[in-house]
Amino acid sequence: MTMNGWVQILIFSLVTLAVAKPLGLYLMRVFDGSSGFLRLLERPIYAICGVDDKEDQHWSRYLGSLLLFSLASLLLTYVVLRLQHLLPLNPQNFPALPDRQAFETAVSFTTNTNWQSYSGESTMSYFSQMTQLAFHNFVSAAVGLCVAVALLRGISRRGEEARGRLGNFWVDLTRGTLYVLLPACLLLSLLFVQQGVIQNFTPYLDITTLEGAKQTLAMGPVASQEIIKQLGTNGGGFFNANSAHPFENPTPWSNFWSMITIFMIPSGLVYLLGRMARNVKHGWSVWAAMFVLFFGGVSATYWAEARGNPIHAARGIDVATTEGNPGGNMEGKEVRFGIANSALFAVVTTDASCGAVNAWHDSFTPLAGLVPMVNMQLGEVIFGGVGAGLYGMLIMVVLTVFIAGLMVGRTPEYLGKKIQAREVQVTMLYILAAAASILVFTAISVVSKNGLAGLNNSGPHGLSEILYAFSSATANNGSAFGGLTAGTYYYNTLLGIAMLFGRFALIVPVLALAGFLAEKRVVPESSGTFPVSGVLFSTLLVGVVLIVGALTFFPALALGPIVEHFLMGTGVLF
């Protein structure tokens, strides 16, 4: 580890902190309808689409709109990918995707996962990338925003007036896209281009290298997709190597902005929580809990990767980082990013549900590979995906308040609303659904021939590859232990189901919880109310997140990365 590495991590942390308040305030103006500079664009959309923007939807209707929209956009993408060979902007003449892969990819991008069982540069036409994958990058992030904002309304509205109503899905979707995602992308995509990210529609370029060899450079409209990939915490790379590819992430500066744009909206949403709950301190306390978990993850990953692999060191590699030698574990990493930025990126992308990678997690040392896996298994609540991170963390907050209530023997309250049987039931449903999807699918895969057929590594690392895949799919992350051959009927189908489950089986309980809370009267705070701000609350929240995660996943992790760590120490190879 180097001083400079820590300085880079510190600067990243400070910028994430600095954007929280301004962005949170802007998000508030967007979703309470007071920001209106794009009305000229917004009004015709409602008119064409037949949206009554004055309608305040009951939570069940809000959910219905969300599901219908997701279904419609999923089907559109499936059809386009199946007909890719007939559509324009396909200079490399790529054929249509097979049914299994078109299904999985459509699901993957609709659910904000962006798990990819294909290599972009040898599978997807520019048309498919732009009009389907990039389109989903926008709207799946906007849907995440909708759910988070709906939950915040549920928390903050007075039950007597709201009676379970959460706002208007169509308006939230449109405004999230128009006011938040599009302007930021227009601006920041130019920063990416300036650093060297390509943006063109030319066919792949054949060149003769300095030594006279032939090299073909893959091209495409990358920058416009790259920025929303990060800002929307999507993570689906234009190219197979994702953010390690020099055309997607050419410089340390573009890398820095990639990471900032991943954390930007999630950080702002936590501030929005404080404002909408009329308890700014609560927002900051949740932010602090997230930051503690983030910083712990970065420290562990950076330490493990900088320490390097003792087996490779014994072969002769110098693992000490100096000004000239990157040191550590450089397998699957780029020189321009080195150890510190690769470790930081891996933690950021899995804290959030992004899934972009600038280094291969599969080649990380076992404990460094464990951290991204745990981040996803905790439900990506550490800043988290756009919207999804906040609603996931609020589930944990409700659980924390409930547990604190049990400890002192009072009916728990959260921001003036009583947490009762129904609320705790849907909260537990959320937690159990995620855990079940990860563990059951992993268990099936390790005992089935089709599941084991995809492995690129054997021994405990093989289990890690499968466990990582289902953690990533369920948590809608999309990063991978990339060695797993996932482009098969078995994995396309199972991972597709895990992604659907991990998205919608969690959104249903969240919107139900939001609706239930929006029916409740606000009870005045009393001396027995458990305070939801301050060090005690943040500590409890961190504890609940870690304990729920550890109890659920420790046995599986012990058989994968943890045992591999000890075997690596003794030099065992597979």
Place this chain on the structure above:
Amino acid sequence: MLRGQLRPALMITVVLCVLTGMIYPGIVTGLAQTLFPRQTGGSLVTVNGKVVGSALIGQPFTRAEYFHPRPSAAGSGYDATASAGTNKGPTDRKLADTLIGLRVDSALTEYSIQRGSVPSDLVTASASGLDPHISPANAQLQVLRVSRARRADSAAVRRVVDAHTEGRQFGIFGEPRVNVLLLNIAIDSTFPMPSAATAAAASSTH
């Protein structure tokens, strides 16, 4: 729950698809190609009017008179239509014994250095398989081979390497590095190979 929602669902899908999937990338392309034409096309590098590659994409070099890039798992090596890493794990036998082990052994002979002092990027495959950079330590090791093959003064070659060693961006971000293609172009122009020598050096490569 769903009454009257089908039309908004279908229409908004189409409207947002056109807006974010066609109009938005169109605007970005227009702006980007006007403001940053070199970058949008891939930061291509020309020598004597001929494109020899992209400054951002690594390319294979095997001859003794050139600096060599990192090992690549992209296709058969530096295939810029098949970016990839090995995805081999930390306890993988092939990675430790064959890939890293054999490369270390040949580096020990070629550069006559001690086991345990091999720069980590010299023997490990990058994430993209297209890493355009090597570490300064890696480049310094290769100076002797390149200067011998070009019958050039090694101190002079070292000066070119130093001039092509990039520091951290803005002094803070990323890691120090050397762009292999740009360095090799500079070496070619500073220490040109007579055509006979090129052929001889080419035949002596391993």
